[in-house]
Amino acid sequence: MPTVFESRVFSVEVERIRYPNGQVHEVTTVRHPPSVVLVPMQNDGRVVLVRQYRPSIGRMTWELPAGSVERGETPEGAAARESEEETGLRPAGIRRLCALFPAPGFCDEELIFFQLTDLRQPPADSPHRPDADEDIVTRAFTPDEARAMLARGDIVDLKTAYGLTFIQPQPESLPR
Numbered sequence: 001m002p003t004v005f006e007s008r009v010f011s012v013e014v015e016r017i018r019y020p021n022g023q024v025h026e027v028t029t030v031r032h033p034p035s036v037v038l039v040p041m042q043n044d045g046r047v048v049l050v051r052q053y054r055p056s057i058g059r060m061t062w063e064l065p066a067g068s069v070e071r072g073e074t075p076e077g078a079a080a081r082e083s084e085e086e087t088g089l090r091p092a093g094i095r096r097l098c099a100l101f102p103a104p105g106f107c108d109e110e111l112i113f114f115q116l117t118d119l120r121q122p123p124a125d126s127p128h129r130p131d132a133d134e135d136i137v138t139r140a141f142t143p144d145e146a147r148a149m150l151a152r153g154d155i156v157d158l159k160t161a162y163g164l165t166f167i168q169p170q171p172e173s174l175p176r
Helices: 075-087 143-152 158-166
Strands: 003-006 011-018 024-031 035-040 047-054 059-063 066-068 090-100 111-120 137-141
Touching: 035 047, 035 075, 035 158, 047 075, 047 143, 059 158, 066 075, 075 090, 075 111, 111 158, 137 143, 143 158
Parallel strands: 035 111
Antiparallel strands: 003 011, 011 024, 035 066, 047 059, 047 137, 090 111
């Protein structure tokens, strides 16, 4: 598997592959470690989103927090670490929702979705901080506000659009 490009985030390999039908084709694959996508839920039912600049599309985006699973780290460990790094909150509850491949035609990255609950301030000595290239703003939204942001085009990130489907609408309070 010859690697033709390597960066700190992903690599690109070009190889000849024999398909199940016996034909051989040259295939280019983007290799990316698994990533976690977080659906952090506050006790009041609001979801925590992060706003950050995405240079590949040249704009700020509202997204669910996410990040790569580091070598030797479990996906659950990555979910807890990324939550602290991107939202400044430590989850007491971490529940795996599903795992999907967003672009299997050219990339092997797997997105592992987690719902995070019972969010708390981490200890003051926590080593988890945003990466040097991250300038993140964190804000909590009601499920309806987040869905309206998606409908307006304020949320353009596909993993976030899908992750919002896991949030159950809050029942309206009953009149007394």
